[in-house]
Amino acid sequence: MGGLDGLLQGFQVAFSIEGILFVFIGVFIGTFIGMMPGLGPISAIAIMIPITYGMEPTTALVMMAGVYYGAVFGGSTASILLNAPGISGTVATAFDGYPMAQRGEAGKALAIAAVSSFVGGTISVVLLMLFAPALAQVAVTFGPPEYFALMFMGLTAISSLSEGSTIKALISATLGFVFVTVGIDGQTGTPRFTFNNPNLLEGIDFLVIALGLFALAEVCFLIVNRKDTSLSDKANVGSTKLSKADLKEMSGPMSRQSFLGFVLGVLPGAGATIASFIGYITEKKIAKKPEEFGKGSIKGLSAPETANNAATSGAFVPLLSLGIPGSGTTAVMLGAFLVLGIQPGPLLVQDHPDIFWGIIASMYVGNIILLVLNLPLIPYISKLLKIPRPLLISLVIIFSLIGVYSVSFNIFHLYVLLFFGVIGYLMRLTSFPAAPFILAFILGGMMEQSLRQALTASNGSYMVFITEPISLALLLISVLSFAVPVIRGRLRTRQ
Amino acid sequence: MLKTMNQKVSIGLVLFSIGYLYLSFNLKEYPYVPVDSDLVPKILGFLLLALSVFLFFDKSSEKEEEKAKRVVPKKEIIVMCGVGGMIFVYILLFELLGFLITTALFIISCSTFLGYRQWKTSILVSIIFPGVLYYVFNYLLQIRLPQGILPF
Amino acid sequence: MKNLSMTGLFILLLIMTACNDQTAGSVNGEWEPKGPIEIVAPAGAGGGWDTTARSVAQVMEEENIVEEDLGIVNKPGGGGAVGWAYVDRKQNNPHHMFIGSPPLVFIPLNGQSQIGYEDFTPLANMIADYAAFAVADDAKWDDLNELFEDMKENPQDITVVGTSSPGSMDHMQFVKIAKAAGVDITKIKYVSSQDGGAMTQILNGNADVFSTGVAETIEQVRAGKIKVLGITAEERLEGETLSQFETAKEQGIDATFVNWRGFFGPAGMDEGQIKYYEEAFKEVSDSEAFKEIREKYGWQEMYMTSEEYKDYLDEQNAELGELLEEMGLTE
Numbered sequence: 002m003g004g005l006d007g008l009l010q011g012f013q014v015a016f017s018i019e020g021i022l023f024v025f026i027g028v029f030i031g032t033f034i035g036m037m038p039g040l041g042p043i044s045a046i047a048i049m050i051p052i053t054y055g056m057e058p059t060t061a062l063v064m065m066a067g068v069y070y071g072a073v074f075g076g077s078t079a080s081i082l083l084n085a086p087g088i089s090g091t092v093a094t095a096f097d098g099y100p101m102a103q104r105g106e107a108g109k110a111l112a113i114a115a116v117s118s119f120v121g122g123t124i125s126v127v128l129l130m131l132f133a134p135a136l137a138q139v140a141v142t143f144g145p146p147e148y149f150a151l152m153f154m155g156l157t158a159i160s161s162l163s164e165g166s167t168i169k170a171l172i173s174a175t176l177g178f179v180f181v182t183v184g185i186d187g188q189t190g191t192p193r194f195t196f197n198n199p200n201l202l203e204g205i206d207f208l209v210i211a212l213g214l215f216a217l218a219e220v221c222f223l224i225v226n227r228k229d230t231s232l233s234d235k236a237n238v239g240s241t242k243l244s245k246a247d248l249k250e251m252s253g254p255m256s257r258q259s260f261l262g263f264v265l266g267v268l269p270g271a272g273a274t275i276a277s278f279i280g281y282i283t284e285k286k287i288a289k290k291p292e293e294f295g296k297g298s299i300k301g302l303s304a305p306e307t308a309n310n311a312a313t314s315g316a317f318v319p320l321l322s323l324g325i326p327g328s329g330t331t332a333v334m335l336g337a338f339l340v341l342g343i344q345p346g347p348l349l350v351q352d353h354p355d356i357f358w359g360i361i362a363s364m365y366v367g368n369i370i371l372l373v374l375n376l377p378l379i380p381y382i383s384k385l386l387k388i389p390r391p392l393l394i395s396l397v398i399i400f401s402l403i404g405v406y407s408v409s410f411n412i413f414h415l416y417v418l419l420f421f422g423v424i425g426y427l428m429r430l431t432s433f434p435a436a437p438f439i440l441a442f443i444l445g446g447m448m449e450q451s452l453r454q455a456l457t458a459s460n461g462s463y464m465v466f467i468t469e470p471i472s473l474a475l476l477l478i479s480v481l482s483f484a485v486p487v488i489r490g491r492l493r494t495r496q
Numbered sequence: 497m498l499k500t501m502n503q504k505v506s507i508g509l510v511l512f513s514i515g516y517l518y519l520s521f522n523l524k525e526y527p528y529v530p531v532d533s534d535l536v537p538k539i540l541g542f543l544l545l546a547l548s549v550f551l552f553f554d555k556s557s558e559k560e561e562e563k564a565k566r567v568v569p570k571k572e573i574i575v576m577c578g579v580g581g582m583i584f585v586y587i588l589l590f591e592l593l594g595f596l597i598t599t600a601l602f603i604i605s606c607s608t609f610l611g612y613r614q615w616k617t618s619i620l621v622s623i624i625f626p627g628v629l630y631y632v633f634n635y636l637l638q639i640r641l642p643q644g645i646l647p648f
Numbered sequence: 649m650k651n652l653s654m655t656g657l658f659i660l661l662l663i664m665t666a667c668n669d670q671t672a673g674s675v676n677g678e679w680e681p682k683g684p685i686e687i688v689a690p691a692g693a694g695g696g697w698d699t700t701a702r703s704v705a706q707v708m709e710e711e712n713i714v715e716e717d718l719g720i721v722n723k724p725g726g727g728g729a730v731g732w733a734y735v736d737r738k739q740n741n742p743h744h745m746f747i748g749s750p751p752l753v754f755i756p757l758n759g760q761s762q763i764g765y766e767d768f769t770p771l772a773n774m775i776a777d778y779a780a781f782a783v784a785d786d787a788k789w790d791d792l793n794e795l796f797e798d799m800k801e802n803p804q805d806i807t808v809v810g811t812s813s814p815g816s817m818d819h820m821q822f823v824k825i826a827k828a829a830g831v832d833i834t835k836i837k838y839v840s841s842q843d844g845g846a847m848t849q850i851l852n853g854n855a856d857v858f859s860t861g862v863a864e865t866i867e868q869v870r871a872g873k874i875k876v877l878g879i880t881a882e883e884r885l886e887g888e889t890l891s892q893f894e895t896a897k898e899q900g901i902d903a904t905f906v907n908w909r910g911f912f913g914p915a916g917m918d919e920g921q922i923k924y925y926e927e928a929f930k931e932v933s934d935s936e937a938f939k940e941i942r943e944k945y946g947w948q949e950m951y952m953t954s955e956e957y958k959d960y961l962d963e964q965n966a967e968l969g970e971l972l973e974e975m976g977l978t979e
Contacts, residue, residue, distance in 0.1 A: 037632065040639075047698070048637050051706060144854035145839075168550055172509065175544045179516060182540070185727070186533040187840045189526035190758060190813040190977070193533060194519055199733060202726035202760060224579060225572045227610055269844040323851075324867045325844040329692075332843070336699060342944055346867025391610035392621060395603045398583060403629065406590075407639055410723050411730060415587040419580065426576075430566050431505055449536045453529065454839040458807045458854055461530030526814070527976065528834065640686075640721050 007350070008130065011358025014059055015366045023060050024363050027067020028370045034068075035075020039208065039404030041088030042072040042313075042330040050337050058341040059356050063363040065337050069330065070122065070367045073273065073313050074375065077114045077306060082107060082385055083397050085216035087404055090273035090309045092211045092439060093281045097294065097301030099219075104297055105238055107383040112241040113299060114306045115375050116248075117255055121307035122368040124259035125266070125314035130361050134350075137322040140267045145455035146465045148270065150475035152448035155275065157479040158282040159437045170437045173428070177441030180205055181449075188453045200413035207274075208408050210442055212401040213421025214428070214435040220394055221426040227390040238387065239380030247299055254284045254304040262308030266315020269327030270447060273309040273316070278440055280308030286482075295436075314364060320345055321357060501566070502551055509548035517541035575610070582606055594644015599626035679920035681743055684717035687911070688746035690731020692724040696777075700909050701747045703941045704774060707932045714928055716743075727751050727816065729761035736763050738914045742921045745771060745913045750817050752912075753964050757972050758815045765965070769917040770957035772929035773910030775942060776950035778881040779821040780865045780893065782858045782874045784850055792878040792899050795857065796829040803835035809846045809855035814838055815977040821905040822859040824971055825880060825896050828903035833975060850874060861907065862890065863946035880905035885948065908950060910957060922954045 014020050027049075034045040045068050053061035076091040081098035094114065101110040128136075143151075159174045183194045184204025195201040243251075258280040265276040284304040285294045294301040319325040324346030326332035338345050343353060350357045388396070405418045428435055459465040466472050520537035582605060589598045603622035612618055633639045687705060689698040698720070705718040723731035728751050738744040748765070756764030781792065789795040799806050810818025818840075823833045841849060847864070849855040851873060858865075858874070862881075866889045868874045879885070879893045882904050896903055911929065913921070932938050933951040942949060952960060972978045 034637065037629075037637075040637070043692070044637075044639070048639070051702065141848055141851045144849055144852050145841075146854075166554070168547060168554055172544065172547045172551065175540055175547060179537075179540050179544065182537050185760065185813060187813050187842070188529060189533045190760075190815045191524050191526055191533045192760060193523060193537065194516075199726045199729050199761065202729065203724065220579070221576055224576055224610065225568060269848050270842070272843075319844065319848075323847075325847050327844045329843070339945055344867045347871030347873060348867065389612055389614075391607040391612035392603070392618065394579075394610060395606040396621075396625065398579075398606070399599055399602065399625070402583070402586070402590075403595075403641070406641070407633070409725070410721065411725060412587060412591055415590070416584075419583055419587070422583075423580070430568075431501055433505075450841075452536070453531050454841060454849075455854075456531045457529050457837055457839045460804050460837075528814070528836070528838070640719055 007354045007358040008362065010355055011360075011362035014355060014359035015063065015362035019060060020063055020359075020363060021366060021370075023064040024067040024366045025370050025374075027064035028071040028367055028374060031068035031071020031073075032075040032371070032375065033071075035072035035087065036078050037075075037407075038079070038085070038087055038400045039407035040072075041076055041090065042069050043333050044407070045069070045072040046330065046333045046337060050333075050340055053337065053341065056341075058343055058353075059359045061341055062338070062343075062356060062360055065334065066360050066363050067367045067370070069313060069334065070310070070364070070371055073310060074115070074118050074371055077118070078111065078382060079400065081110045081114060081302075082383070083216065083400060084219040085397055085400050085404065086208075086211050089207045089211065089443070090277055090312075091305075092215070092274070093277040093305035094302065094309075095215055096281060096305070096436065097296070097298045100295070100297035101299075101302060102383075102386065106240075106297075107386050108239040108241045108379050109243065109247070110297075110302060111379045111383060112243055112376065113247070113251060113302050115372055115379070116243070117251060117303040117306040118310040119368050119372040120255045121259045121262060121310035122314060122371070123365065124256075125263040125311035126361060126364040126368070128260070128263050129314050129317060129364070133318050133322045133361075136264075136267050136318050140269060140319050140325075140327070141323070142471065143268050144469075145451040145458065146469045146472040147475065148268075148451035149448055149455060150466060150472040150479075151268075151271070152444045152451065154475050154479040154482075155279055155282070155444045156441060156448065157483045158279075158286070159440060166432065169433045173433045173435070174437035174441040177210075177438035178445035180210065181442050181446040187450050188457065198413075200411060204446075205417060206405070206408055206414065207442060209405050209414055209418050210421055211439060212404055213418050214425035214438060216397060216401045217418065217422025218425030218429055218435070220397055220422070222429075223390060223394050223397075227394065229390070239383040241376060241379045250299045251303040254280070254300045255307045258284070258304050258307040259311045262311030263315040265308070266312030267318045267327075269319055269325055271312075272328040272330075273312040274443055276312035276315075277305035277309040278443060280304040282440075317360070321349060321360065323347055324349070502554055506548045506552040509551070510545060513541050513544035513548060516544070578609060579606060582609070591642045592644060594646050595641040596626050596630055596646055597644060599629075679742075679918070679924050681714065681716045681924070683743055684719055685714065685743050685745070686719050686721055688721050688723050688731045688735055688744070690723055690725075690728035690746055690748075692722055696909070697728070697747045697749065698722060699945065700775065700947075703938070704747075704911075704929075704932055707935055707938045707941070708928065711931070711935055711937060713931045713935075726761060727755050727813075729755055729763070732768070732912070733761070733763055735912070735914055736767055739916055740914070742913060742917050745911050745925075747909060748912050749909045750907055750964070750968075751812075753961065753968055754816045754820065754972075757965075757969050757978055759978065765912070765961050767915055768912040769915060769922060770954050770961060771911045771913050771917075771922065771925040772933075772954060773908050773950055773952035773957050773960070774929060774933060775909050775947040777907040777909070777947055778862045778879050778885070779818075779825075779905050779907065780860060780862045780876050780879045781822060781825070782850065782860065782865045782868070782876045783856060784853065785872055785875050787856065787875070789877060790875075791894065792825070792829065792896055792901060795877055796826060796831050796901075799826070799831050799836070803832065803837070806857065807837045807839060807855040808857045808859055809839050809841055809849050810859040811840065811842060811846055813840050815972060815975070817907065818859045820968065820971060821880060821907075822857070823975065824905050824968075825878070825901060825903050827971065827974075828896070829901045833971075862893070866890065866946070881948075887946070890946070906950070908960075909947075910952065926953050 031045050034040050076088040077094045080086040080091040080095040081102050084095050084099040086092045098110045185202050262276040265271045281304050285291050316331050319327045320331045326335045455465050520534050523534045586602045600622040607618050633641050687701050689701045691697045701720050708714045723734050735746045752765050755761045812818040819838050827833045850858045876893045878896045
């Protein structure tokens with residue numbers, strides 16, 4: 002069967018009354034679960050698996066895709082309103098979303114997130130539809146040396162995340178890398194820096210760091226300014242109006258990050274979190290006014306939201322066309338397929354074209370529903386900020402604690418969260434930026450593992466990073482992107 | 497001798513990186529890989545050490561606004577420590593008393609401590625918010641939050 | 649030291665059961681749960697342990713095998729150690745249990761957990777899964793013997809990839825079979841890769857041999873991307889693609905590896921309690937509904953009673969302990 006026939010058939014599935022209904026239910030439940038502390042797409046899909054038991058496979062999977070989308074979007078709400086990212090994919094959203102909400106433009110921030118998600122989601126589904134099989138081949142060409150180079154490239158961007166002192170940004174990043182080395186080492190099974198504490202064997206969860214450094218550190222500031230009532234007086238907190246100028250600002254990041262996010266999503270192991278960070282960094286690098294980033298920039302909010310949704314569709318490429326789950330979420334999604342008696346793999350598109358194309362077509366529907374469902378709700382959700390400060394502070398604290406608990410189910414990690422809250426506050430007082438810490442924590446773990454996987458395979462020869470063309474290209478780009486601004490700076494000072 | 501904040505922080509970081517390096521050099525060896533688990537930590541340790549030393553001698557003085565950020569009234573620090581202490585007690589009691597009771601107590605005591613005096617609202621919130629969360633997690637989503645001493 | 653505290657605990661337990669005979673102990677060897685039962689999956693949602701635990705609980709509830717509520721609690725961490733340490737703290741409460749598999753033997757042997765299978769009451773084993781060793785479809789080896797012969801000559805050229813960390817399942821299942829074939833197991837190059845990276849590395853040639861579960865290979869084999877050199881089951885498995893996979897035994901390598909999965913309660917459960925759970929699990933295992941689930945996930949039936957399970961685990965422990973010792977991976 003040709004792709005076009007398949008797609009038409011897929012649209013028939015997605016646009017049937019039943020299809021739309023189940024996508025709607027999926028998106029609704031997903032958004033709801035995504036807003037819960039600590040619960041993201043992984044938990045949302047795992048929770049829904051028993052419910053789909055006995056359902057017709059196409060309908061069930063169409064609903065699951067809706068759940069996935071909804072959960073990714075739902076996570077951004079708490080990031081923007083409370084600076085408390087519920088899942089790792091929306092940490093970068095807080096960088097500019099929260100300052101914008103604090104300015105009294107919560108509704109606008111949520112609307113930007115919704116529109117960016119919609120655009121990122123839709124463009125990437127078009128890409129998924131057109132290039133899935135071809136891109137799947139690209140995904141497979143990425144081995145350990147390439148991953149190492151990619152992560153290295155991400156890390157060299159740290160200088161662009163810093164405001165003020167570069168040395169402080171570098172220290173902050175090194176510390177982030179240091180903390181990711183805690184736990185059992187993947188390549189040797191050696192417990193590192195665990196102090197014989199079994200609770201540390203699995204390492205520190207990314208969410209613990211993010212909630213500590215962002216949400217709890219912010220709580221300290223809210224406490225100091227708790228008598229500030231300026232937000233609750235503002236009438237237009239819930240306004241979702243986006244001006245033409247706003248849309249124009251968003252158009253750049255949205256169009257670029259839809260592509261970049263999608264490609265990063267295709268790579269197994271990279272995923273939405275890394276896509277959102279890389280999206281944020283690249284936009285900052287090419288922006289005319291990079292100094293606005295971190296202070297409520299429209300571009301800075303639009304970029305990670307576009308990228309993480311685009312990556313979400315990207316992650317379906319290896320799953321649907323190769324049967325390889327590239328992330329925790331798609332691994333659970335694979336479980337959902339199995340329960341329904343379907344084994345995704347290279348033959349899925351031949352064996353079950355209705356399912357393959359049905360899922361893709363339902364993503365269009367899902368994105369539209371996501372937008373239609375959420376835009377009208379924004380004014381009500383933004384009212385959250387009108388809650389009196391002392392009460393709001395207590396709720397943010399509870400939100401963070403439950404977020405960590407529902408990921409780890411372990412009291413010990415709540416103490417770790419408190420520890421990072423203190424660290425985060427001290428870092429702010431001494432002007433150490435938190436973003437490089439987070440970035441190095443995300444990229445560092447994978448960078449180290451890829452480095453050592455590559456070296457084991459090459460029997461210890463470092464040449465693999467240079468002889469592989471993709472790896473060499475990525476490394477050259479990172480060196481140039483680091484060196485060029487420095488050289489340019491030198492030249493300028495000399496003149 | 498330690499005039500600036502940067503120098504104080506740098507001393508702390510130097511000590512931290514030495515401790516980290518010490519642990520890195522004492523990691524268990526694994527004989528079957530060309531590059532063992534200690535390579536990256538050692539690099540990181542030395543890097544941190546070098547960066548901290550740089551920070552110590554960093555001449556660029558802090559901007560005024562950065563210094564201003566650090567001026568926090570003593571009273572507020574005590575308030576923050578108070579909230580921190582409450583979080584600590586919350587974690588301590590979380591699995592013993594269960595999610596519902598500890599959360600309700602925390603919301604009431606924390607908001608009162610921060611100067612919120614509308615009892616009706618705070619009691620209402622402290623019952624409804626954890627109640628709804630608990631219901632959603634334990635019954636709709638089948639993710640168990642600690643039940644504690646309550647029968648449900 | 650550990651033994652001393654265990655004896656202490658045991659005495660304490662004896663006293664406590666003696667005092668609470670009506671509530672905790674059983675009368676005339678009959679016992680029934682008196683409240684909701686909590687099953688710990690010592691990993692996050694969606695993994696093998698979690699799926700098995702949830703599907704067993706589902707059958708128990710749907711077929712009314714157990715009257716009380718069943719709740720699955722996820723306690724991830726330490727490769728399972730955090731989850732079973734939690735159940736270990738629930739001694740004298742027969743309403744708690746967890747699901748275990750070979751890591752319950754590996755991880756204590758590796759020294760990454762102080763608590764092992766001996767510290768629990770095995771209730772019943774439910775299913776078995778087997779390992780498969782796959783290579784890219786255009787690889788030069790066509791069976792395990794060719795691979796192992798090559799490995800004996802050029803160990804530095806062959807990289808094995810799996811998902812778990814060294815010294816745990818994916819690594820040791822390969823080591824076990826390779827050793828039986830006469831390969832020098834200290835020269836095996838193993839890398840661990842998560843998130844689908846292992847299969848990718850086989851497809852792009854960064855690694856050569858994929859050590860994994862049988863079910864993970866089926867679709868790629870059907871699509872002609874990889875080939876399975878051998879599996880670790882005793883006999884050939886049933887199924888359209890599965891039945892094509894030759895066992896290691898058929899190829900003259902006398903070794904098997906079973907990825908068993910079963911349930912464990914805290915130490916000190918009495919006969920009535922064990923009997924109750926044994927029967928409940930037996931009923932699940934025999935049910936039509938669970939048969940369907942097994943087929944869906946490609947699991948094999950492998951029911952064992954508490955007694956049989958205990959003997960089996962002792963055997964496994966001795967066997968795997970020897971292997972780990974030889975690799976120098978024991979604590």
